[in-house]
Amino acid sequence: MQDARREGPTATRAAGRLMSLLDNQPQRLSELLAVAPDEADTPEPDMVLGITGPPGAGKSTLTNRLVAEFRKRYPDERIGVIAVDPSSPFTGGAVLGDRVRMMDHALDDGVFIRSLASRGHLGGLALGVRGVLRVMSVIGCKRVLIETVGVGQSEVEVARVADLVAIVFAPGMGDSVQLLKAGLMEAGDLFVVNKADRDGADALYHQILSTLSLRPVQAHTPHGGVSLLDQCQAHGGEPGHDEPGAQKTEVSAYHLMQPDVLLVSALESHGIEKLADALEYRAATFGQTWRSQRRQRIHDDIRDAILEEARDRLSTTLGTNGTVSEHVRHILAGGETVQSVAAKLIRRAADRQEPIT
Amino acid sequence: MNQVTHKARILIAKPGLDGHDRGAKYVAHILRDAGFEVIYTGIRRSPEQIVAAAVQEDVAAIGLSVLSGAHIELFGRVLELLKGRGASDIAVFGGGTIPPADVPRLEAMGVAAVFTPGSSAASIIEKLDKITAVGA
Numbered sequence: 001m002q003d004a005r006r007e008g009p010t011a012t013r014a015a016g017r018l019m020s021l022l023d024n025q026p027q028r029l030s031e032l033l034a035v036a037p038d039e040a041d042t043p044e045p046d047m048v049l050g051i052t053g054p055p056g057a058g059k060s061t062l063t064n065r066l067v068a069e070f071r072k073r074y075p076d077e078r079i080g081v082i083a084v085d086p087s088s089p090f091t092g093g094a095v096l097g098d099r100v101r102m103m104d105h106a107l108d109d110g111v112f113i114r115s116l117a118s119r120g121h122l123g124g125l126a127l128g129v130r131g132v133l134r135v136m137s138v139i140g141c142k143r144v145l146i147e148t149v150g151v152g153q154s155e156v157e158v159a160r161v162a163d164l165v166a167i168v169f170a171p172g173m174g175d176s177v178q179l180l181k182a183g184l185m186e187a188g189d190l191f192v193v194n195k196a197d198r199d200g201a202d203a204l205y206h207q208i209l210s211t212l213s214l215r216p217v218q219a220h221t222p223h224g225g226v227s228l229l230d231q232c233q234a235h236g237g238e239p240g241h242d243e244p245g246a247q248k249t250e251v252s253a254y255h256l257m258q259p260d261v262l263l264v265s266a267l268e269s270h271g272i273e274k275l276a277d278a279l280e281y282r283a284a285t286f287g288q289t290w291r292s293q294r295r296q297r298i299h300d301d302i303r304d305a306i307l308e309e310a311r312d313r314l315s316t317t318l319g320t321n322g323t324v325s326e327h328v329r330h331i332l333a334g335g336e337t338v339q340s341v342a343a344k345l346i347r348r349a350a351d352r353q354e355p356i357t
Numbered sequence: 358m359n360q361v362t363h364k365a366r367i368l369i370a371k372p373g374l375d376g377h378d379r380g381a382k383y384v385a386h387i388l389r390d391a392g393f394e395v396i397y398t399g400i401r402r403s404p405e406q407i408v409a410a411a412v413q414e415d416v417a418a419i420g421l422s423v424l425s426g427a428h429i430e431l432f433g434r435v436l437e438l439l440k441g442r443g444a445s446d447i448a449v450f451g452g453g454t455i456p457p458a459d460v461p462r463l464e465a466m467g468v469a470a471v472f473t474p475g476s477s478a479a480s481i482i483e484k485l486d487k488i489t490a491v492g493a
Contacts (some may be wrong), residue, residue: 010443016415024363093389099410100399106406112413117394119363251466 004139012112016051019114022131044291045080045137047283048144050162052124052187055150057168058194060101061266063147067105069276070218080112080136081145084126087117094118098147112136121289123157124148130161130301156187163290164189164282166275171200171206185211188259190278196265205263257282299300364392365417365489370407371400372435373425380453380474381422387478388485404431408438411447417489418469421451428455428463436467448488452476 004015031168049066063081070079071289083098094117101269105111114136116126125148159165167188191212193205260278264271283290327345330336364375367388371381378400385395396414400409411419423431432451439445452472455463460471469488472481 012409012412013415013443016413020415087394088389088392091390091392093392094394095385095389096394096396099396099414103398103402103406103410106398106402106409113410115396115414117363183404 004135005202011139015112017116018135019132022118022135023126023128023258035084043137043140044294045144045285046142047164047279047290048146048162049279050148050158050165051168052148052151052156052158052165052184053168053192054170054173057150057170058266059099059147059168062168062192062194062264062272063098063145064102064104065266065269065272066276066279067102067111069272071105071108071110073276074142075110077142078110078112078140080133080141081114081147082129082132082136082144083113083147084118084124084129084149086149087119089120091253092119112139112141118149122150122155122256124155125157125161126298133161151184156184160300161185162300163286163293164279166192166279167314168192168194168355169204170195171198171204189257189282190275191259191261192275193261193263194266196263196270197268201263205261208261212261247322257285334349362480363394366394366396367418367420367485367489368396368398368407368411368416369420369422370398370402371422372402372404372407372431373423373427373477374401375424376400377424378422380424381420384420384422384452384472384481387481391482391485393485393489395441404434404438408442408444411439412442412444416436416447418448418450418485421449421453423451423453423455426454428453428459431467432463432468433466450488451484459486 004011004018004197011099051063051066053059060083063083067081069080070077081102083096083102085094085096085098087094089211096115096117097111097114099106102113105113114132116128116132117126118124118126121127125146132143133146146158148155148163156165165187167184167190170193191208193201193208195201196205262271262275262278264275266272327336331338331341369381369385369388371378381400382397385397388395396410396416398410407419407421419435421431421435425431428451430451436445437451439447439449448469449467450470450472451468452474453461453472455471457473460473463471470484472484
């Protein structure tokens with residue numbers, strides 16, 4: 001770990017190795033990453049941005065452009081990219097091709113790119129993402145971009161890892177009903193209509209605007225890009241009002257302010273500056289909130305880990321015989337339901353510390 | 358925890374100025390089907406780019422497709438750069454239009470395997486299983 005934090009040619013090597021260890025054995029995170037005795041000494045990124053969207057929307061190309069833009073703005077600050085591509089459910093193999101679009105940065109020591117295979121993990125990410133993110137934080141990446149696998153409609157796990165999520169669309173991928181469906185559209189802080197150089201991009205851009213305007217308006221923070229609120233009645237005043245605490249308002253599960261909708265062409269590098277401005281605005285406004293959100297998420301992760309562990313342990317003790325047939329009769333007779341039987345058995349097991357049978 | 362063991366990560370790259378990436382893509386494909394995680398970097402990459410990517414990705418092996426005739430120089434450069442980064446344990450293999458007469462020389466330089474045209478998919482997989490098992 002200490003090697004990875006040093007400067008020089010072997011530091012990257014050490015960081016890369018560390019990521020592999022964590023990708024293969026995520027439970028060793030703590031042992032490998034104990035860097036500083038005090039939380040305050042552990043470096044954290046200013047921004048962890050999730051980039052998601054359907055396959056072929058241009059996520060990698062856009063990521064590549066954003067990296068270039070941030071490197072231009074902050075030549076002294078490192079940036080990390082975690083690019084996830086799918087593993088084959090049949091062979092476990094994978095072709096990770098996101099780097100093809102990012103080779104411009106291969107010789108830039110300020111850019112650390114890591115490709116991950118999803119390894120059967122659903123939700124658009126890979127289990128190893130958290131570990132890689134942690135290593136990137138520790139080696140001083142100020143910004144980390146996480147590019148998900150091409151997603152369909154509900155793979156929004158990235159919203160639980162990143163501070164904010166940009167959803168990338170391209171024209172020609174479905175009508176406005178797709179935009180009404182639950183999941184993906186709800187997870188976006190920014191909507192990027194890519195391939196503005198193509199026909200249909202304008203129409204899609206307006207479709208997204210009109211879909212989003214159906215959402216109730218809670219926060220008021222107009223700025224670069226398009227603000228839906230310009231057309232809405234202003235209440236609450238200046239952006240400053242949305243600092244920590246704003247999340248307590250009704251701005252859905254994930255959102256701190258109204259989403260931005262931006263039209264860009266990653267290919268021709270149009271609109272990238274505006275997108276970067278919008279991202280920076282959010283980082284400046286919500287940086288503190290993000291930090292506390294990250295801490296809250298660690299609680300959630302602990303909870304998930306407990307549930308997973310409990311499930312594993314229970315499933316080994318869960319018998320298949322015993323009184324089950326009697327329960328089946330009760331359920332069929334209508335006196336019990338599957339849920340009521342399950343609750344009863346769990347209670348009994350907890351009381352007597354005995355295996356569930 | 359998911360106990361499935363994953364096969365090695367392998368970076369496939371195509372140095373040189375020509376755009377004939379069929380061979381590189383074919384190998385990427387058969388490796389994927391054999392369960393490897395293949396990081397494909399595309400065409401026209403310099404040895405510097407390839408090695409930098411391989412180190413960040415911490416792959417077990419780098420596969421180079423060389424059709425330009427400059428295989429001695431390109432393989433030599435990649436091996437040298439890996440050494441400079443403390444990453445000599447990353448195996449280097451390759452294929453393409455490499456005259457059989459040059460194979461022993463490449464192997465002497467430290468190239469782990471050379472697959473000339475006509476190598477069967479099975480023989481490539483078998484060899485790479487061996488190469489990557491050592492470093493794992």
